[in-house]
Every structure is written in C-alpha cells, then in structure tokens.
Amino acid sequence: MEPRPLVNTIKVLHLEDSILDHQMTCRALEKAGVQFTAIRVETLDAFGAELRNCAFDIVLADYRLPGFTALDAWNQMAHRQAECPFVILSGTIGEAAAVAAIHQGISDYLHKDELPKLARVVWRTLDVHRTRQAKRQAHKDLEQSEQRLAEFAAHLQSTIESERASIAREIHDDIGGSLAAVKLDIGWISRRTDDADIQSHLKSANDMLQHAIGASQRIMMSLQPEILDQGLLAALQWLAHGFERRTNIETRLTNSSSLLLLPKPVKLTAFRTTQEALTNISKYAQCSVVRIDVSDAGGVLTLEIADNGVGITEGAMDKPQSMGLRGLRERAKTVGGWLDISTSAARGTAITLTVPLDANQGYSKEDT
Structure with a gap:
C-alpha cells in the first residue's frame, strides 16, 4: 500500500x-x-x-x-x-x-x-x-495528569484530616461536655434517693451514658489520633489492642526498628493504612490471626498488615467501588511511598506500605 x-x-x-x-x-x-x-x-x-x-x-x-x-x-x-x-x-x-x-x-x-x-x-x-x-506528547500529558491527580489526592487527604480534626473537637467540646454534665446530674440524683427502683434506672442510665462516653472517645481518637504524638509504635499498639478487643481476632504486632520517630505525614499515613486494613479485615477476611509488622531498617519504612483469611478476589480489588484501597495507594504517594497487595485463598491477604524515608526530609530522631 x-x-x-x-x-x-x-x-x-x-x-x-x-x-x-x-x-x-x-x-x-x-x-x-x-x-x-x-x-x-x-x-x-x-x-x-x-x-x-x-x-x-x-x-x-x-x-x-x-x-x-x-x-x-x-x-x-x-x-x-x-x-x-x-x-x-x-x-x-x-x-x-x-x-x-x-x-x-x-x-x-x-x-x-x-x-x-x-x-x-x-x-x-x-x-x-x-x-x-x-x-x-501523550506520555507527557499522562505524567502531568498523574501529577495533578497526586496533588489533588494530597489536598483531599489534607482536607479530610482537617475535617476529622474539626469534628473531633466538636465531639469533645459539645457532646463530650454534655455527656459529662449528664453524668454529674445522674450522680447528684443517685445520692439523693434511696428508692431501689429509681436507683436501678439510674444505674442503667449511667451504664448507657458510660458506653456513650467511651464511644465518643473512640470516635475522637479515630478521627484525630493524638496517640501519634507518642510515636507510630504506640499508635499501632493502640489500634491492634482495640481491634483484638472488638473482634476477638488474635492480633500480633512485631517491631524490628529502633524508635520509629518519623515525620507526622508518614506516621499519619501508616496509621490510616493500618486502620483501613483492619476495618477491611473485620468485614471481609474471615480470619483468626492478624499480623502487623513494622520496620524502618535501611532508611525505609515498611509496614505490613497480613491476615490468614479467605483473600481478596482480583475482581473485588478492581471494582470501581473499592475506593478504600485506591485511597490508601494515593495517600502513600503523597509521602513518596507505594502500596502493594498480595492475596490468595490459601494464604490470606497482606497489605504492605513502603516509604523511603530519605524522600521525607523531615525524618529525624527528634521528630515525635
């Protein structure tokens, strides 16, 4: 031709x-x-x-x-x-x-x-x-599009964290304060009556109130994890213990690093990755053991959350609705890292976050 x-x-x-x-x-x-x-x-x-x-x-x-x-x-x-x-x-x-x-x-x-x-x-x-x-030109346009997407993802994550912090403050100041005032009133009434029936109702109300206070505290901690100020390891221990207590799934945390004193964005990314992975495990994994391994050896943060459950099908990971995992991948990119997922029906699922710490100029032993 x-x-x-x-x-x-x-x-x-x-x-x-x-x-x-x-x-x-x-x-x-x-x-x-x-x-x-x-x-x-x-x-x-x-x-x-x-x-x-x-x-x-x-x-x-x-x-x-x-x-x-x-x-x-x-x-x-x-x-x-x-x-x-x-x-x-x-x-x-x-x-x-x-x-x-x-x-x-x-x-x-x-x-x-x-x-x-x-x-x-x-x-x-x-x-x-x-x-x-x-x-x-198409490759250049694609790179620019990916860069804009990364910038949008970073802005979105920042906005989400800001909104979470605002909601946590409102829960603490408004709901938390109101619950504390109601608790004081229940105590005042309890001290001024000997009626057994009233005491029984007051005890029931106090138990429900205590449950609401505990729930609000958990929600506040989830929205704005102040425990990260104590370091990533402490925050992961808090997540693991809370997950095991709520689900009765054995949760093991191993740490092969020194102090894990990391920049706040990296700590927050690791915390949110673990939080989302544990949420997915509780919903879908049908497992009996969860293992969380964390290391900063060689100047690279490696965080793996693995279970011995039924695994994730390839179709499920590719669904447009599976925004949780996509969001974690985009969040990892904002700190120069990446997310890997390996899964099979025989071995369960492992989610691995990798972040080169030299890409995060704020990394230092003093950053807690």
Whole structure:
C-alpha cells in the first residue's frame, strides 16, 4: 500500500555538495507530487546556521562531504536537541555503515540510484516522526495528569484530616461536655434517693451514658489520633489492642526498628493504612490471626498488615467501588511511598506500605 501524499508543504534542508544531485533530488520529489521547499547547504557551519534560523520538517544528507560526514551533521543536530527526521541520501555509504547510522538514531537511508523511492521514504519517515511525537506528547500529558491527580489526592487527604480534626473537637467540646454534665446530674440524683427502683434506672442510665462516653472517645481518637504524638509504635499498639478487643481476632504486632520517630505525614499515613486494613479485615477476611509488622531498617519504612483469611478476589480489588484501597495507594504517594497487595485463598491477604524515608526530609530522631 502506497503512503498517502502529504497535503501541507514540507520544508527540506538538503546537506549536499553537488548542485546536480540536489536538482535530481528535487525533481524526484516533484515527480512524486510532494509539495516542498528545499534549502541546500554544503558545510557544517551553514547546516548549523539554517537549523538555528528555521524549523525544518526533514533533513536529507549526503553521507560523505568535504571534511565531514552526515554523522557529524547528525551529532551537531542532536547536540542542539533539534527534533527533525534525518535521512541519509548517498551513493557511497555501505550497508554496514548505514545500519550503524540507524543504530545511532538516523531515521532512514537511501542510495542515490534509488531516487524514485525517495518520496515513499520521506512520507514514511515523517509519519513515524509524527507518531513518535504524538506518543511523547501523550506520555507527557499522562505524567502531568498523574501529577495533578497526586496533588489533588494530597489536598483531599489534607482536607479530610482537617475535617476529622474539626469534628473531633466538636465531639469533645459539645457532646463530650454534655455527656459529662449528664453524668454529674445522674450522680447528684443517685445520692439523693434511696428508692431501689429509681436507683436501678439510674444505674442503667449511667451504664448507657458510660458506653456513650467511651464511644465518643473512640470516635475522637479515630478521627484525630493524638496517640501519634507518642510515636507510630504506640499508635499501632493502640489500634491492634482495640481491634483484638472488638473482634476477638488474635492480633500480633512485631517491631524490628529502633524508635520509629518519623515525620507526622508518614506516621499519619501508616496509621490510616493500618486502620483501613483492619476495618477491611473485620468485614471481609474471615480470619483468626492478624499480623502487623513494622520496620524502618535501611532508611525505609515498611509496614505490613497480613491476615490468614479467605483473600481478596482480583475482581473485588478492581471494582470501581473499592475506593478504600485506591485511597490508601494515593495517600502513600503523597509521602513518596507505594502500596502493594498480595492475596490468595490459601494464604490470606497482606497489605504492605513502603516509604523511603530519605524522600521525607523531615525524618529525624527528634521528630515525635
């Protein structure tokens, strides 16, 4: 299938010391119906000057010229980072030299006795060049999109944490204060009556109130984990003990690090990852043992939450609704880390958070 001729006029820079060969080249393109303009140069200085002064669509270059070769011109163009297809058009280049030139980045080559094929080579070369440019632009656009997504995820996580802190303060100041006042009133009434029936109701009310106070404290701690101020290890111990108490699932925490004194964003990411993983385990894992391993060996924080449950199906992980795991992955990226998930029906599920601590400039032994 013949390539479709180009509609727009193409700008050709022809590196050729023979006027006759230049004229023959132009006639070959004209005969094939290529619309073009051509500028001929025959020295490296003139070649460089034209590259500076004008943007060309393609370079056609003789291989051997007085004092230099086409590869010298190619290297000069590459040094200038000029993105332009470069085709060697020569009667003296051998097969081995042509292949070596292609390996160096030359777009294509053609012997001068094959000029009837020149238009086809030009069309094909320009088509490949446009395709590569489109791929590079698509890759650049994808990188920019991923960067914007990462920035949005970081902003979203920051907003969520801010809202959580605000709700926790409201619970503490409003609900917590009201519950404490009711508790005092119940105690005041209890001290002023000996009626057994009233005492029984007061005790029941006090028990329910104590349960509400405990629930509000757990909610506040979950929303704004002040225990992180005591370090990541203390926070993970609090999560593990609370999870085991609520679910009766054996929960083991092992620590192979020194002090785990980390930047607050890293500690919060590790805490939220563990919190979300334990929530998913309680809902879906059907397991009997949970293991939490944490280490900062080698300047890398590694946190693994594993269970011996039924595992997660690949379809379940890919569901659009599984925002929890996606959110954890995005949160990990905000601190320069990543999240890995391994799962099988035989071994259960392991969620591993990895964060290189040298990517977090705030990492220090003093940061608690």
